[in-house]
Amino acid sequence: MRKPALLVSGLAMATLVTASGCSAFGSDEPADLQVYSARHYGAEEVFAQFTEDTGITVDFLAGDDAELLQRIRAEGEESPADVYMTVDAGNLWAAADQGVLAAVDSPVLDEAVPKQYRDSQDRWFGLVMRARTVIYNPDNVDPSELDTEDTYAGLADPTWDGRLCMRGTTGVYTASLVASLIDLHGREKALEIVEGWVANDVRIESNDVLLIDAVDAGTCDVALVNHYYLARELEERPDLDVELMWASQDGAGTHVNVSGAGVVESSDNPEDAQALMEWLATDGQDDLVAGNQEFPVNADVPAEDIASGFGDFDPMPIDAEAYGSLNAEAIDLLAEAGYQ
Amino acid sequence: MTQTAFPPPPTRLSARGPAQARIRRASSRGRPGWSAFVVLVAVLVAAPVLGVLIDAGTGQAPDLPRNVGDMVLTTLLLMGGVGLGTLVLGVGLAWLVTAHTFPLRNVLVWLLVLPLAMPAYILGFVFLSTLDAAGPVQSAVRGVVGDGFAFSLATLPGCVVVMSLTLYPYVYLMARAAFVEQAPTTYDAARTLGAGRARAFFRVLLPLARPSVAAGLALVMMEVLTDFATVQYFNVQTVSVGVYLVWKGSFDFASAAQLASLVMLFAVAVLAGERLMRGRSRFTQKGGRGSGLRPAPLTGARAWLATGVCLLALGASFFVPVLRLGAWAVERAASDRPSALGGQFGEAFVNSVVVAVIASLTCVTLALVMGHALRLGGGRSIRAAAQLTTFGYAVPGAVIGIGTLLTFAWADRTLEAVGVPGGTGLLVTGSVLGILYAYAVRFLGPAYQAVDAAYASVPTTITQSALSLGAGPVRLLGRVHAPLVRSGVAVALVLVAIDAIKELPLVLLLRPFGFTTVSVSVYQLAKENLWDQAALPALVIVALAMVPVFLLFRQVRHGDRGSRP
Incomplete structure (x- = not known):
């Protein structure tokens, strides 16, 4: 009877690996900030740079826009998410509309992000533009x-x-x-x-x-x-x-459309969450567009070579x-x- | 809903006589413990699906897309086309490799399963970027015949062809298992009685394999129903595409869930159709394994034709995408930029393997025990409960994921209400356990279909004999049922393992921080159109999925040898 033996050893191995795997994530201290992000491209590097600049640590969970929003809603008050990042203004609008995002009162963000690329009630802010x-x-x-x-x-x-x-x-x-x-x-x-x-x-x-x-x-x-x-x-x-x-x-x-972020209403660390948003809209703009040719929303920050090589243009001045x-x-x- | 949708249970006791009648009475009452097990599994698996349905009820007034009629029609056409395509390819190829020998047959027999290893969203892109009007193939043709040549592949027929080419292995695997396991003696008898090979195949073998083929086709249909990636690439708007359009368009999951319920209605129809196709009569094998189906050697041109047909099917469905991915991977490796296999890749690889192993063992064990429990009786309602467990496969993965979240949220709230602080703790952190639960919900379908089809070929007289000889239910399972349905179990393990390796939306939605799989890393690169980077990890998925297929066929070959003196 080779098969049961194979089965048992397979199960044992699986349990062992899961157990060691679980302890690997379980023993990590949770970071200061938990970010749910539909932006994945270069996100590791961006958050690593943020931690280096500010000392605030970040865990991020990459996924799809609408699914992550639904996850935050299902998790409710207990949601670990502090910041929700998406690649589309529509999803940011929906998150705010469904009461998931908190208003952020920040002169830094008001200065860095032009009015047409943020929520009229400051619940979300565009960060890069396409x-x-x-x-x-x-x-x-x-x-x-x-x-x-x-x-x-x-x-x-x-x-x-x-x-x-x-x-x-x-x-x-x-x-x-x-x-x-x-x-x-x-x-x-x-x-x-x-x-x-x-x-x-x-x-x-x-x-x-x-x-x-x-x-x-x-x-x-x-x-x-x-x-x-x-x-x-x-x-x-x-x-x-x-x-x-x-x-x-x-x-x-x-x-044009924006990719942006907002602070989650149920966040238990809104100060650091705001600090991340402010950093992303100012010092972090370069890191955010590095290697992906999007336009920074902050007018003080230039785009990358090929994108800026397309020349200046007037965006459609519409309310996102x-x-x-x-x-x-x-x-x-x-x-x-x-x-x- | 489910009670009326299913025809009577297929395992009828056909034997007559006083002794059997007593057993029949005993078994129709069922054994409460085993029946309760089936009901428990059904409740656990149905919970997320019910969660979605309840959530759909909270949505705004039904606001179906205006072209929902077209979507239903498109879905039906696609299902019909792919059903026909996979039937012809799957059964035809299974027959070719089972009943004949020809050059490369021993390798082809398992290579032919491999198209299953390729995730649909990769295939869709690779096919179009290679074969569509702007791709290298048509461009090369234009170089020869001039500028006029261009035809679009992104159409319904194009989608039918590509989906048939990639989904036929479901039918192929099931049909082959049936041919190998069930056919020999009856086939020999038909041949002895003077039937030609073709006649024996169409009149005897194919009807015998019908339950298995029907189960395979049902799986194909459910894949077609829930596919979102391939249809999107081919610009074919099925009802599942509608679910996403409503969800992403209105940002309202509840409205999307209403449309997802429509997808489930299709699934009910598919399963009812499957029962019909199995027919009322039950074919179970009588007697021993006989001498086995002796493959007839093909010679000369016919032999090479057989090899050619298999290679053509494989080339179109497997080698083209693998070569294209390989070319991208080489391009990437030749550049001086870092490989995608660095960083977290090792961890992702281990996670993929572990999750696939646990998911396949769990699903197949549950399916095996459920099939066994049904054999012990319990009647219609228990059978309906068992059938309910296959529904998860007919719901788009992302919808199951949300359903799982809703279920956990509900369980947590309930537990907190009765005084357990933090509830199950499954929801808030996201957990690997949550992912495994969702996998069981989604993949019990293929496991049960494969195992149940194998049970259908076990004569009920064997179950009765064992019981009347005094074997207890556990001994019956271990010593009689499990060995008899082992080919179905092996197929089920392979199907679930492969599905679990390439599964994407569930992991993406339910994973805890820091947990990733190979499939997720490929998707995230592919989403950004970084195909040169995505290519190598995509090939890793394919290689990984080849392992269970290889093990299955090694085991089948050993089995063949063992049974022959």
Whole structure:
């Protein structure tokens, strides 16, 4: 009977390893701050630098936006989370709306974070910014073909029939772009724009890198992507046949979204949590964008080379709260227009 | 809901006569201890699912997406297409490798399971980035035939093909286990009576394997139902995609849970369909193992054709993604930047292995004992309770995760209310125990399906004989049932182990601070599109998942040898 023996020894080994594993995390002193973060990229380095600068230690748990928010809510008053970090203003708005985030009264944050990138009641603050704009293949597109006043609406023009690629509705990017269009133009006009994209037989990709590949290969002429994906791809492949244009520069400006954070209402260490937020918005801005080509929200801090090489641009001056409050409507509108 | 959804229990006592009648009366009362066990497992497993349903009730007025009709239709088409694809591939390949010998057959027989080892979100990206219009393959074709050539793979048919290629191993494993374990004597009899190979296969073997094939298909259907990654890459909006759209769009989990309930209705239909497909009649093996299914040697062109077919299926479903990942990994290694395998990777690796071992042993033991308990009787309600335990597999992982959180929160509040400070302590810190519980909820489905299908081929007369000869239930389990369903147990162990290694949303949602698995590290790199860094750990997942598959087939080969003089 070799099998039971194998089974028993397997179980014994498993128990042993779990036991040693558990004691490995169990014996660690909990850090001063517990951060739930949907931002993972480079987070270890950022928090290590924070600890070095301030002496405050940080444990962080990386996950997805909506799931982490739901976890904080289920944990309730007992939640260990002190700070909630996400990659989308909509989720920050939702967290504040659901009573998860506490207001922070901080002159430092008020100074560092421009008004349009933070909550009107100071429950969350944007920390880095990304722009969603047009890229095109210069072999197939003369930039003068692109509408400089309202570039997003211009893509609904029949000139772009069969030449257009965009991201699907499941990611947050398209929904927040459409939410900003609703905020800017009203629902009716926004629906007309999206219907125009659909009429142009827009091809849907599920990933920004696939969009960049498609423009480079010439299977798409224009696409909408986040600027940092192109910057990162250019870093790897400088000879990409792709150009970036800042959208709507003669009009309302390019669509932007923020990645940011807020102090959790049930935090038992709000002072250190506030200190982390302040550090992230000032001294930590460089660390936060290091290697990922996003734009710091703090105007005093420059972006990285490739991202700043795209040139200065005017962002769409809209209230970031719109992304959250109009998100469900945007998804409904996309479904109504048959965008998929 | 569950009471009416299921046809009568499949294990009917078919034998007649006074002695058996007495046993039948005895067994229809069941044995309270064993029945209670099944009910307890069902309650524990159903709790998170119920938690979600109750939470759905607290949501705002039903606010289903306006295109929910299209989503239902798409889901049905996808399920139909993938069902057909996996049926043909799974049964066909299982028959090819079981009943024939041809070059490389001994290696192919277990390699063919490997597509299961690849997490869906990796496959989706790799397939599209390699084979879609802008990928290297079509670009190369354009280089030859000119610029006009471009076709999009991101369509429903594309999704059906890719999902069939990657999910067929469920059917393949189950069908092969049935062919090996159950078929020999009956097949020999059919052949002796003059049936040709094809006729014996379609008229005798395939009907015999029906419960197993149906169980495999049910697993495929549930994978299709709960998949979020592949369908998203192929831009196919199923009901599960709708769940995420509502959740992420309205930031309201309760509304999303309402749509998740719709996914569960599909699952009820799948399981009812499975019971129907098993049919009313029960096929159980009579007599001994006979001489075994002697594989017929294929020769010449036919032999190479068989090898070619297997290699083609494997190439499309496994080698292409592995080669692409390998290319990325090499690219990364050639650059002077640090490897993704540093830092926490060792710990993540150990965690993945430990969690997979514990989860698979737990789920399979529970499934084995439940199947045994049903054999001891207890009737319809106990069988329905057992079936309830498979529902976790039909609910998207993230929804199960939230359900688990809700259950823990409720348990903690209840315990605190009766004076236990801190309650279970499971919720607040997040715990490995919580992850294991959620794994059991999610993966008892495949374990039970595989083990139950194996029980279906054990003649009820054997159970009765053992009982009437005075064997107690424990001895019956250890000495009779467990050895007889061992092929199902082995398949169940492999299925759960692989699923557990690649499982993502549950760990991501429930893990304590500092706990990570290989699957989580790959996901976090992939989410940032850092595929060159994600490639090496992704290959580690594949390599890790190969271990249980390899062990299974080594064991099967030893078993074959042992049973032949």
